[in-house]
């Protein structure tokens with residue numbers, strides 16, 4: 001089938017308004033948030049039903065044209081980037097098919113925006129726990145395909161831990177209905193887990209059964225000052241014990257991170273009177289209105305202060321104050337931009353190795369590039385540190401970014417020595433392909449390639465991600 005014939009076929013499947021081919025119409029699907037990557041797709045198809053997705057995929061397969069699935073396009077590793085492929089955008093698959101408070105599940109289509117899902121659960125007195133800075137625009141299909149983490153992973157796990165069933169359109173166009181709302185289902189291989197984190201390389205997720213939880217009705221938040229990451233680990237262990245493992249968030253931030261947020265973000269101020277080397281933003285929550293959560297929280301902080309584990313702390317006295325404490329952490333990537341380019345490393349190591357990682361990576365980066373500024377922060381409760389490095393003052397940003405991969409190799413070598421991961425949250429996409437090959441054993445890569453070949457023998461499902469040629 002010629003390209004012209006394929007485009008005509010796609011138009012008849014999704015309707016004229018939902019097949020975009022003009023560059024201006026495709027802009028939001030091409031551009032990535034930070035302007036690091038830019039794609040050039042053949043077209044963008046916007047199917048409105050699973051059946052339409054299936055027909056689009058079958059038509060592309062028949063024409064031998066590859067597909068890139070795309071949700072909210074907030075991914076940070078170029079996984080949704082298309083180069084001659086047809087982007088299948090899931091934004092019109094946005095229905096909540098059912099919500100069952102009694103069995104704590106909801107079934108949603110892939111294009112539902114994460115925030116809308118959270119709000120719908122909340123209206124039913126339930127919690128859907130995935131939460132991240134991009135939740136106003138990322139979609140659940142993208143969250144599943146990147147196995148998203150976010151701020152509540154410590155308590156509720158990643159996307160993988162919160163998915164019970166999936167509906168997927170396979171690379172040949174067949175629909176797999178695995179929408180079973182079952183916690184227990186030991187009937188052979190766990191196929192749904194293949195698609196979670198597959199970054200669109202094995203099929204298009206069109207719907208999912210999500211796990212819900214009782215809605216928290218109490219929330220206690222504190223911003224604590226500490227001497228070191230070692231003290232943060234001691235605080236984490238105490239928090240888990242004192243709360244009966246009800247720590248919803250535990251975010252570590254270095255002084256320079258706090259300085260960047262309070263200097264550049266409008267309305268954000270330093271909640272403490274003095275400056276300290278490290279900070280932890282932590283939160284306990286409870287779904288039980290009778291539980292004396294405030295007493296537990298104050299007791300935990302008081303003991304930590306008395307024992308010298310923390311140096312000072314501020315407790316949020318209102319939702320507004322909680323919001324402003326969270327802005328220091330959540331909007332930090334935005335604040336970083338005011339000091340120029342930032343080279344990002346989204347890594348994880350065993351929790352106990354966080355201090356060693358930060359110490360060694362900081363020293364190695366400063367030796368590699370004197371004048372640069374490591375700004376480590378992140379979900380320390382999960383061992384996940386965003387080891388971001390701000391450029392040296394006065395260096396042109398383009399020049400700084402030419403050092404991205406050489407610097408990353410230095411950081412990732414340390415991560416590897418500590419048995420960590422070079423991509424804790426964001427995935428591999430196209431940007432980190434060389435690291436997958438460098439840091440994963442051949443037997444692991446071989447298993448992945450065999451799974452890919454079995455499900456997508458024509459290599460038409462997001463061929464550039466995971467196994468494609470590394471981006472220049």
Ligand SMILES: Cc1cc2nc3c(=O)[nH]c(=O)nc-3n(C[C@H](O)[C@H](O)[C@H](O)COP(=O)(O)OP(=O)(O)OC[C@H]3O[C@@H](n4cnc5c(N)ncnc54)[C@H](O)[C@@H]3O)c2cc1C
Nearest residue numbers: 071072073074075079133139141142143145149200205425
């Ligand atoms: C401000 C900000 C904060 C962020 N915070 C976090 C964070 O805390 N934790 C975290 O893990 N990530 C975070 N991210 C990264 C990003 O938001 C997540 O990776 C998100 O899950 C991507 O969802 P999306 O709908 O935008 O997917 P997209 O960017 O559209 O796609 C991402 C990948 O998934 C594939 N894909 C998308 N939809 C489907 C589908 N239906 N079926 C099959 N494949 C599909 C794409 O092909 C691509 O490979 C953040 C990003 C930003 C911009």
